[in-house]
Amino acid sequence: MEKFAPTVVVIDDSAEVRALIKTHIRLSGLLTVVDDGADGTEAIGLAHRHQPELVLLDMSMPTLDALDALPGILAVSPHTRVVIYSGFEREGLADRARELGATAFFEKSMPVARLPIELRALLDAEPFAPAPPAPAPDQPTEGRNVLDEHLERFLEVFDEAAIGMATMTLTGGIVRANRALARLLMHPQDDLVGVDYATLTAGRAESLEGALEQINSAAADLVHIEHDVAGAPGPRTVLVALAAVRDSGGQALYIFVQAQDITAQRAAEGELRRSEDRFRLLVEAVDDYAIFMLSPEGIVASWNPGAQRSKGYTGQEIIGQHFRIFYPADRQAARHPEHELAVALQQGRYQEEGWRVRQDGTQFWAHVLISAVFNDRGEHIGFAKVTRDITERRAYEQERDGAAAALAEANVELESLNGRLQQALTDQAQFLAVTSHELRTPAAVLGGSADTLARHWTELTEGERATLLEGMSTSAARLRRLLSDLLTASRLDANALALHPERLRVSQLLETAVRTAQTTLADPGIRIAPGPEIEVMADPYRIGQAIDNLVDNALTHGGAPVGLSANLAGTMAEIRVTDSGDGVDPGIVPRLFERFATGDSIGGTGLGLFIVRELARANGGDARYEPEGPGHASGAFVLTVPLA
CATH class of the missing domain: 3.30.565.10 (Histidine kinase-like ATPase, C-terminal domain)
Structure with a gap:
């Protein structure tokens, strides 16, 4: 074995497969197996512990499979090359594995004696050197490398962020800006360095000065301001968060800036105020819907012409009464109106169809929507209730449903038959795929173990020979049971x-x-x-x-x-x-x-x-x-x- 054989971790849920692979790797002298495990969770832990050059990873495992474990392995050991070793066909799986960072995809049909050669070839495809020894405790090399890596990642995130970001001096001078901020302020990114941020604002510059004073005086660590953009062709409003970065003594070192375009938001708020006025006029003009407000306790607080037309009450007659008056006696006794308000308050709205009562005692079928209403401070101030008389529509729907029932009943049997056929086809395909996988693993163990024993009997230790023979026995038993099940199922199908x-x-x-x-x-x-x-x-x-x-x-x-x-x-x-x-x-x-x-x-x-x-x-x-x-x-x- 060469002096610095690259390290490998073997992960497979079959102990027999792991034993066979480890034996061949040891005999090859091309790699060093530092550990092995049975599922993806173990793989992540072992990769973090050993930082190996290679991880040989089975595709299908309990707890966590290869595709789920791949990102975790590369996160804890970025330099490790992960090779997927699977009994499933490569179609589709190989491409997905490579998308997640796998170096290669090997099928278990490959002769196991060839496996160490192929694994070493992956490492030799590029210049390879053994990992350097870990630094002594007083050498900060590893910590410095980690710090540099984290700094590099932070700068990448900073530059690629969708929100505008910058670092700024305590007096407002821009030290670094990302591309999003350059687009927002309509300046080339490099030109922003050294610019006084105040010169980029149009109006409300005094708010920036006040924010800087609060940060410099330690009165606040986070300040929000709004401003317009100087030179913008149209209205552009920016919301800026200024966060102080302080040293251990509380002294401000620099300011971190986050900026986002809220032009559309402010325009929407203005439109909302205008729409509220239009809505009030609309509610008063609507005649087909009963639209009215309730207090938090359910007392009628407003009344529109549509409510008077559908329910029969005038505003003077009904305002101030509890809205339970619109419900049949049995629903009042069950406290259903109060239940509606409780659900609307908990979930934001309540919707149903049911019987309601007019002032003259007649009933109509109504569609009801109750929405909880809150003020700007988030306080609950009441409910908005919309009711529509749909008695005629309900009668039509009942007739339509009756006509459709016969057709639906006729379709049920056809759909059921089609569903059973589709399920049978799906189950058949799944059975063939899984049976292929179930046969391949014991066959690979039997063939590989027999070949290993025949070629390397004298080189194997007594424990390795016993392990391989036990694996052959277990795999043979698996094959016998599988064949027995297939034969029994066949006879059951044929009633034989x-x-x-x-x-x-x-x-x-x-x-x-x-x-x-x-x-x-x-x-x-x-x-x-x-x-x-x-x-x-x-x-x-x-x-x-x-x-x-x-x-x-x-x-x-x-x-x-x-x-x-x-x-x-x-x-x-x-x-x-x-x-x-x-x-x-x-x-x-x-x-x-x-x-x-x-x-x-x-x-x-x-x-x-x-x-x-x-x-x-x-x-x-x-x-x-x-x-x-x-x-x-x-x-x-x-x-x-x-x-x-």
Whole structure:
């Protein structure tokens, strides 16, 4: 191994893949593996700790995947080159990874012995030198580099900011200005340096002088002023924030300036004042809408002609009364008017349709909008209420809805059929993609481990050989289970599943499931709870396959310890499987036992739980998921089987 082999961190959620990769990198002598981890969160932490030249990053991982982890890795270790190493196809993913800063995208189909060579080639593509040793504690090199980097970034942000910025002397002389401020003040950026800011204002220059006096006298640290721009072709109003930058003793050193164009805002405020006057005239002229004001307590405070026409009251008759008078007796008794005001105050507005009562006692169907009104100081001063009589429109809509109901009912079945077809196509495509991924990883481990053992048996340590052989065994078991699931699903589709029911002891089924799990894990952490001796009538192979799938699901997606128990429930036996995980996402539960139901919360091919339910039903039982209460947050999978 060369003296200064570049450092690399290996991240993959498969321990077997990590072991295989680390072994080949060590044997190659081209790189030095300084650490490894299983997900994107660990990747960020390890990149920060080791500052490696390379991070080899798996694409799909729990907690945080590669695309989410990439920005974090580069943020904590900017010089690190990140290589995505994925079992998924590169189409689309590679481009997205490079957009986020990845150096390269390798597929796991690449021979693992080639991997160290390709990784080193990425580093050798440009001049490469080992990282210099860290400076001694009394050497400020690292701190100075960080400070320089932060200063450079600040200046970039300063120059590119959309808002006008400048630094200014305590007397108002501009020291530095960004491009946005130059555009705002209509001067070339370089020409602003050394200019007295007051000469760029038109009018209200005294406000700038007053602001500088407040800052110099320490009367204020932040002052806002407004001014017009000298030489502007039209009105241009600028809002300026002057912030004092002081030393540790409180002495002002310089002034930081932020400026923004508020011409449109001030014009809008003027237009608002004019529109308020127009609105008052408009309200008085409207005849089709009841528009009136309420006090915060709901007392009628104003009345327009439209309100008199729709409700029958004159202004003299109604102003001063509570607006509950417009509601039917049952709505008054339920305090619905007060509820409307409470909602409007909390949410800003309240809107509904309902029955209202005129002065003569007749009712009409009304559309009602209540808006909370606040003054300039944010104080609640009342409510604006708009009511419109839509009785005729409601009758028309009821007729229209009745005519449309038959057509809608006819479309429902067609839409349902189309939806099921689309879902089936989507699930099929997802199944093929995920199955390809599920096959590729164990196949890569088997092929790579076998090749490594064949070529480097004498060079490998006893621990490395044991690790590689264990990985081959685990991967082979994964392949056998996947092929078994695919074959069972195929037979279920073809209705070709032959059953041979027998009288079986449940305790024997549970013990067999534990022994099956021990073929891949020395101590899988499965505990069988004591219970009554129960006999069921079922096909021993198929019901055993269903229990094995539930146990494998618990170990893969939940975690040890896994609990197995059985109890009586009427004419059925209930076999319950629990684990120590966080449980199933409630959004996934409705599709949990459906074919090809995969996702971040489930994983796998989407066949395991589907097969469990179908095998249970074929034997006269069923399968379900029960979210548990406190102390059993992970929930339980329950398999029911008919008693013998």
